[in-house]
Amino acid sequence: MAELLRATGVTKRFTGALALDGVDFDVRSGEVHVLLGENGAGKSTLVKVLAGVHRPDSGEVVLADGVRLAVIYQELTLVPELSVAENLFLGRPPRRFGVVDQARMRRDAVALLDRVGLAVDPRTKLKHLGIAQQQMVEIARALDQDAGVLVLDEPTAVLTDTETDRLLEIMAELRDQGVGLVFITHHLDEIRRIADRSTVLRDGRSVGVLPRGASVEEMIELMVGRSISEQYPRHRQDPGEVLLKIDGLTRNGVFQDVSIEVRAGEVVGVAGLVGAGRTEVVRAAFGADRYDSGHVEVGGKRLAGGDVQAAVRAGLGLVPEDRKGQGLVLTSSVGENLGLVTLGSATRFGVVDRGGQREKAAGMASALRVKTSGLGQEVRELSGGNQQKVVIGKWLLADPKVLVLDEPTRGVDVGAKVEIYELVNRMTAAGRAVLLVSSDLPEVIGMSDRIVVMAHGRVAGELPAVGTTQDQVMALAVQEIPA
Ligand SMILES: Nc1ncnc2c1ncn2[C@@H]1O[C@H](COP(=O)(O)OP(=O)(O)O)[C@@H](O)[C@H]1O
Ligand SMILES: [Mg+2]
Structure with a gap:
């Protein structure tokens, strides 16, 4: 199998965090190469280095001649105010005599949407779609770019089972056509269904490569560095009022x-x-x-x-579905976000007890193992999964x-x-x-x-x-x- 991309010894440091530490990674034609790791392990950072969004501090990335790389990012990159069709062809709309050919754009959009199984009118504004549908639009857009290497950073996190099935089918088709796919997901069953091999990242290092058919237990153990005895540890009890x-x-x-x-x-x-x-x-x-x-x-x-x-x-408390939009103040710190609901309640002699609040926030951040350089770090710098832990922690603190x-x-x-x-x-x-x-x-x-x-x-x-x-x-x- 031809090698399409090779990253060697990639190291990337952010202020306060070593996100990648000497990572080797390669993608071959006709394979699905899964990147597996806990929230904050460095997966998205590696993707951004591969795509040239981040410059590595050391190491290099080589893409084979003439091969194009397309990325479906974890954070949606679409524009809510534009229509579905405009989003699909953002920056490259079909033109005729110099003006955007609306009729053709709609036709092409319908064909692309059909490919991912999304039945929406391409004239609909993107903001009127649910998150899952927006994700399918993002995927459709990437499919249209004839990429030799396609990277999908947690695309199924917001998809339903049916949509996920469709996406895995599309991925298998692309693989058969010789595309090299990099796939990030936390759904270990999806990995068992589609992965040809899986590289496991832990704390910015590549800790191993698992072959096709690796068991869920093997994946978890390599990923978290310990074995987890029970995936659903529910303790049931007799209900009260x-x-x-x-x-x-x-x-x-x-x-x-x-x-x-x-x-x-x-x-x-x-x-x-x-x-x-x-x-x-x-x-x-x-x-x-x-x-x-x-x-x-x-x-x-x-x-x-x-x-x-x-x-x-x-x-009553609610951890909303759309956490980025409704649950967090991205430009505030982890500590401030954790205190958002409790700020009023943590008072001592009528004044806000900053010290007590810090202590509680720190306790919650460590109970949830939020990966952060400290309570002062801005929430928008955290990896997606860690941002979610912060919203949940905020409500758990409010009790x-x-x-x-x-x-x-x-x-x-x-x-x-x-x-x-x-x-x-x-x-x-x-x-x-x-x-x-x-x-x-x-x-x-x-x-x-x-x-x-x-x-x-x-x-x-x-x-x-x-x-x-x-x-x-x-x-x-x-x-x-x-x-
Ligand atoms: N732009 C950034 N500024 C500072 N730190 C960052 C930035 N992007 C990522 N990080 C840090 O790098 C580490 C890896 O993050 P990320 O690659 O997003 O993890 P993953 O995608 O595996 O969940 C985390 O500790 C995260 O907080
Ligand atoms: Mg990520």
């Missing part, structure tokens, strides 16, 4: 008559396909969006609709009665996932309640006590978590509701 009651919640045209109860000590999972209305329901319950009828109670007290402050005061987690482990590595699960256990052991919205079926089944399945904006059914299979959850999720 009802802490969250969502009763007949309806937003016309979006979700109808949704009722969910969560008791003290309980984790209730909410499963369903993308578009089933899960995020919409929890946002409305939290007061972030309006609803038309029904009501929400926390600890027996009815919440005024549409009032986030009141919801927080009543003891609400009821915590709603919307896709809490999306893009988070296995080690950190288990740490988040342990914190969920700690909350329920302390008599708190957790509502866990997740598209990760093994996670909902492994970490919930009961599972509410939503379809088409309604509750399609409820299942006990223990003994339930993924197929049983899916059967409810895909159920058609008679018109």
